[in-house]
Amino acid sequence: MRILYLINGLNGGGAAFPIPSLVSVMHSAGHEVRVLAFMPQDGLAREPLEAAGIDYRIIGKNPSDIIGSVRNLINEIRIWKPDILWTSLTRATIFGQIAGRFCGVPVISWQHNAWLKPVNLAILKRSWRMTGRWIVDSDAVGDYAAKIIGIPRERISVWPIFMAKEREPKVRTPDGRFVIGSLGRLHRNKRYDFLLDVVAHIRDRHPHIHECLTFIIAGEGPERPQLEEKARALGLDNVHFPGFRRDAGAFLSEIDAYIQPSRNEGMCLAAHEAMAAGLPVIASAVGQMRYTITPECGFLHDAGDAEGFANSILTLARDRARARAMGAAAYRRVIDCFGEARFRATGLELLASIEAGLKDRSPTPARAGA
Secondary structure, rough: OOOEEEEEOOOOOHHHHHHHHHHHHHHHHHOOEEEEEEOOOOOHHHHHHHHHOOOEEEEOOOOOHHHHHHHHHHHHHHHHHOEEEEEOHHHHHHHHHHHHHHHOEEEEEEEOOOOOOOOHHHHHHHHHHHHEEEOOHHHHHHHHHHHHOOOHHEEEEEOOOOOOOOOOOOOOOOOOOEEEEEEEEOOHHOHHHHHHHHHHHHHHOOOHHHOEEEEEEEOOOOOOHHHHHHHHHHHHOOEEEEEEOOOOOHHHOOOOOEOOOOOOEEOOOOHHHHHHOOEEEEEOOOOHHHHHHOOOOEEEEOOOOOOHHHHHHHHHHHHHHHHHHHHHHHHHHHHHHHEEHHHHHHHHHHHHHHHHHHHOOOOOOOOOOO
16 A cells, blocks of 8 residues: 555654654555655654654645645645555644545544544544544543544554563662653643642652652653743752653663653553653553553552642652562563554554455545546
């Protein structure tokens, strides 16, 4: 098959970063893939795409250029003549559905998040039928797609976008400061402002433990200036914002525990990567994290439960042997659930099913420009 893979843009993190792993499975099955991004955004996803040798293009300029973006997509379809459009995130999905119907090309769509903005949810509730097969990246998102968007279960397939590679997790020493990190786009959904309140709470209630703690929030995004200002206003000199880290593995090897206080998530790649690095995880009970994280490998709390998050941080900082044991359990958990062999087998089975469906399709009108 010729697969035209459509994404919103090239932001660091999120749905663009798993593309090299996904495309490698598509290539291994003999399919051709071209990636189209509708916006350049922050451009941090360029490097992994280029390092993987993936053919990609940017065909739009800004979010308001809807007509131009759809027109450019239709032109790309006429030139490249794909067998399917594979879309990721709502904007790319809507544009793909419009262009797919106009050009007579079937659409396959990802749903990545177990939450949508009200306007996007309203649109997808009306347009989901324009996608032939929906792919969700986790069981949590599958539940959301069926119960909230209204997509029938028989139209939904699950292909987790996280691939856990077997490795030797770093052996952490019990001495020195206890470092807690988080990795993600600095966006209000991640609730790092709430995390700063938790850190201040620990400082005020448990100053002796606070002196042994360091927090590193790595990433870029629109909330960075406000977060840095809030940390200064609270006097939190043990919270650091190093910016975007290209090597997530190196970052995770520098910390002792991982924290994810998000309001909403889908798969949450960063939390799963932390588990694969042998780290215990403290997280909101949202998205796939509530399925993956067990009491043996981490702590789950209601989003906004400051006391719960603080107590979990204190528990790990006080008992570092327990933190290391939980990290080892976290590693075993993600390898069992999301190991490389399982990732590839699931993808190949899905691709074979899609290809078989194309062969069984009734004749459709000739594609524009064919």
